[in-house]
Amino acid sequence: MNLKIITMHAMHNPGSIFQAYAIQQYLSRGNNTELIDYRPSYFYTESNRIKFLIKKLLYFRVYSSRSRKFDGFIKDNFILTQKVTAYDELKNQHFKADAFVVGSDQLWNSDFECGKDDAYVLAFTDKPKISYATSVGKQSMNAFEIERLSNTLKDFVAVSVREERTACQLEKLINKKVKWVCDPVFLLEKDDYIKFVRKTDIMSEPYVMVYLSEASDMLTEIVGRFKEKGYRIILFGGFTKRCDCDYHIKDAGPIEFLSYIYNAEYVISSSFHATAFCHIFHKKFATLLPKSNSERIMSLLRLSGLEDRAVRDSFNSDDMVKEVDWKSVDSRIRNHITESKIFLDMSVEEAGRKVSE
Known part of the structure; x- marks a missing residue:
């Protein structure tokens, strides 16, 4: 065809x-x-x-x-x-x-x-x-x-x-x-994407990646919790700072997108595809639901059983860092x-x- x-x-x-x-x-x-x-x-x-x-x-x-x-x-x-x-x-x-x-x-x-x-x-x-x-x-x-x-x-x-x-x-x-x-x-499959993954000196220490999340008191508080735990914060994309961060990657392309997710300890985003690749790469994450157009994200989280990773008006810091049963998640989406x-x-x-x- x-x-x-x-x-x-x-x-x-x-x-x-x-x-x-x-x-x-x-x-x-x-x-x-x-x-x-x-x-x-x-x-x-x-x-x-x-x-x-x-x-x-x-x-x-x-x-x-x-x-x-x-x-x-x-x-x-x-x-x-x-x-x-x-x-x-x-x-x-x-x-x-x-x-x-x-x-x-x-x-x-x-x-x-x-x-x-x-x-x-x-x-x-x-x-x-x-x-x-x-x-x-x-x-x-x-x-x-x-x-x-x-x-x-x-x-x-x-x-x-x-x-x-x-x-x-x-x-x-x-x-x-x-x-x-x-x-x-x-x-x-995961290997189809891993072939694009690279590692840089910035990734040599444990970090949290922040992507496509608007500046807010909620984001500030979440980022602050991770900084207290000793994580570096890498703000990915955008031209203005949306949170306190150690590095702001403004000119990233597709390969950097995959690489920073893959090498992260944790991913905070408001992005469907960042959430999707956290599933594929088995990364702990929190998704700050956007005010509109969030159904596509919730549809995925309901399927995978990770609705507790969706952040609306409040968050529980203990829930955010708990381990994910990826075997169960993979079974649900397979x-x-x-x-x-x-x-x-x-x-x-x-x-x-x-x-x-």
Whole structure:
């Protein structure tokens, strides 16, 4: 099968990078795959063009260094089509493909520009369509999302999403089975990621990694508890300090993202993919739930039985540092991963039958 995959593969965000890497790697086992190199302008403006330009000027060297790392990873590890920068241009492409796959990430979340982009409901093709682990990202869909998805997903060969609640909601809308599946990063094995891991001098002493958590009294208190225990604090990403830290890594790329998680004693984040890689690498962690779009994180934590690692309005420092029964966690998520692989494999087979009809 010749498969074309469309997802948010080129944003300078490590979660987006590795979910795209994982789905292409998995589907390439037995298929010819290419990621559609779709890069609309909103990928790089962070939802506010003026603020983006100001930050880029203020932190030009950091932006340049980070961009080189992300672009280098994409060049070395992805198989891409010709670059496309606008939806109208995408519609006029004549892709040589038997079927198209969209997913995962928050491609259907209309709080972001991608959730309003017809590219991510595959409106540009009449070939067989598959959705894999595409995310709405929140507990309930708004009227725009309901109307749009109910009108566009009915002609998909197979539909799957990353949140259990979204699967139930969509099934009622489109009158078709919607499968709850794992994020693509779980389709690969730990060793598939360890090959990217590096170690630096900064990692020579025990440290706690802080990633994608907004400044707050809660974060300050949590970080303070770890500093009292003698841990170094490494703040990862962002351009301004959000907590007291020993090192602030501003220009990190995808490889650094994996490396700092893998070598950490503990990870504090508000990130779905940081939480996911803590599961994969068996790292103790706390996830400070974001005010919005936290359903994707909670869906994973409910599955793994680690809901107590979600921090809302308060936290128990004893719970945060207790050991995790990773054997039990792996057992809980293994069946879900297996079912997800079966779904994706069968969806591709069904798309193949549609092609031959």
